[in-house]
Amino acid sequence: MSVNNSNVPEQRSFIEPLKDVIEQAKRGDQQAMHRLYVLYAKAMLNTAYRILNHPEDAEDVLQEAFINVFSRLSQYNYQSTFGAWVKRIVINKSIDALKKKHQNVFLTEASAAGEEMGSAFSSEDTDDLDQKLNLLYKALHALPDGYRTVFSLYMLEGYDHNEISEILKIEVSTSISQLSRAKKKIISLTQNFQHHG
Structure with missing residues (x-):
């Protein structure tokens, strides 16, 4: 089983x-x-x-x-x-x-490896977990469709890059780069939301 x-x-x-x-x-x-x-x-x-x-x-x-x-x-x-x-x-x-x-949902250029998701919040950050999750949720929904799709499939649904490339009919390297870009964008957005409400 x-x-x-x-x-x-x-x-x-x-x-x-x-x-x-x-x-x-x-x-x-x-x-x-x-x-x-x-x-x-x-x-x-x-x-x-x-x-x-x-x-x-x-x-x-x-x-x-x-x-x-x-x-x-x-x-x-x-x-x-x-x-x-x-x-x-x-x-x-x-x-x-x-x-x-959206005819051109998926981006194809590879990019440098992104920062880890945890760096979106500083260690001195005293906000409660609910606020952090709210910021993360807000950032996730602000992502472009291609980034959000790869991020959701990888981080939330548990698919690996090979499976994502099959599902989305994209190269494995594209899945990797989109995940990297999604992480970087989420970090940037959450920091922006923290500083500008």
Whole structure:
């Protein structure tokens, strides 16, 4: 049994009943499809939102993704967790939505390695953790789409650069440089927000 790190509800106690629900959904059972939607919608909405940075767009992508999930359910073969399979569809739909919205989302030039994220806050910083997290959240949402997408996939979703290059259809070096640039930009933005409110 593989360990699921995708933050979806597939703990050990759900594995067998989940398989039954999936099989029922494959046979067209609407209640089973609804159960799958309820189990995964919130986590997948969060994934779409982290990529798209717009709640309405994320909701639209979520709906499109689940339509796709249910139309392709017969293709699901249990080689990965169901959550990972759904997440891949959501990520692909999110990327497609970004590409439609902005033709040139992804930047291609390599850059020097970025500073570590921790340097965004000085050791003398006495602000509380909530304020720091708020600054980080604000900076993340101010990033250009390409940076935010790579940063979210790497730092928040746990994908490595090889996986990101496959998902986004970019070079590994581009993923690395965009992550580096995203980190530098977040550091700059958080420092700017600290000094200028």
